[in-house]
Amino acid sequence: MRPALVFLDIHMPAINGFDVLKGLEYTPTVIFCTAYDEFALKAFETHCVDYLVKPLTKERFARTVEKIDQLVGETGTTTNLNKLIEQFNQEYRKHEATSIPVKVGDRVVFVRLDEVSYFQADEKYVTMVTKHAKSYIMDGSLKKLEEKLPAYFMRVHKSYLLNKNLLKEAKKHFNNRFVLVLDDYSQTKILSGRSYYQAIREMLDY
Template structure:
């Protein structure tokens, strides 16, 4: 029986994974959940679970940053939107990785692998080295411009000219002083490649912090943020992005 913690900033993702794990109740016991890296760090160090299902792309403290701060290193299963190729290196150093949306058939293979895994091969240093390697690869891939749709054409717009990105069904709207454009890249993929001056403040919004004109506390652990985009745009942040915004304010 593996005492297990689920870590993901999105409640639907946690509920989905917990429901899938209920099919393996003889092997997995979910003892806690966390919606942020900071919360997860305290839970892991206190409860010392055997196994953790860890989302990588979280506001505030990412899954990678969390690993570097742990005193107790459990077995790790990464649950992420990272591309499959990038995570293959983790197979021999953690337990496994799952690409979202997680499927029951794929999870079953992970559980079987977990039961066969030798804890003595859970090398913390190797995992952290791989974390740093992936982080460096991310930095190498940062963009300077983005291809967007305008009528029937593809044009390139400089990132510094983009005020914010907004998810809208299957497309992402790109807002800039020059107008609105469409890109087929998801917010998750954009977040991995955008420079550090972009900040995700909501499940569906990434802002360019260089355009921030004013920020105020809002109720229920949120902020209202005003962007100067040839006229002021006011955006309300999501609750789970509170720590990420605080970290940016304190920089």
């Protein structure tokens, strides 16, 4: 298989993107897509088409698609633009964050994200609750937090982000809602918001 277009990361578990290119017997069209901006100069020395820094935005990715269109002379490649961006961003989040810093008095502690059961927002703060029922108060908003979290965290209500890996049970509720039961110390139950009904159904393959 010789793909004509390759999206390539810089840092990968066994080998870096530059070494991958060196090992190829042909020269594909390459777009680097990485979380690091310090390798841009070296990337363009390999004659890549573009250098994208994750997480991606629709506008930035659209410019890349235009470049590809000009190179290959094809049209209609923007049809699944939003889907492609979401896939890239999910992969980025999924592999990037393993813990989250939290201020506790005059200290900063790092909590493993796979130990977090859910995040709950009120008017001023966000409360992070671990699966062992330990709570931490955080500044900020769920929206900003959601952008930084791995893909296994899901927004199910305007005030709740939960860890899908701890989802034990989903009970259909009236008025397009679900009661979501988490496999944590408290067997937490979260009532989903109506606007998240379809996303939850797709996640459950319901």
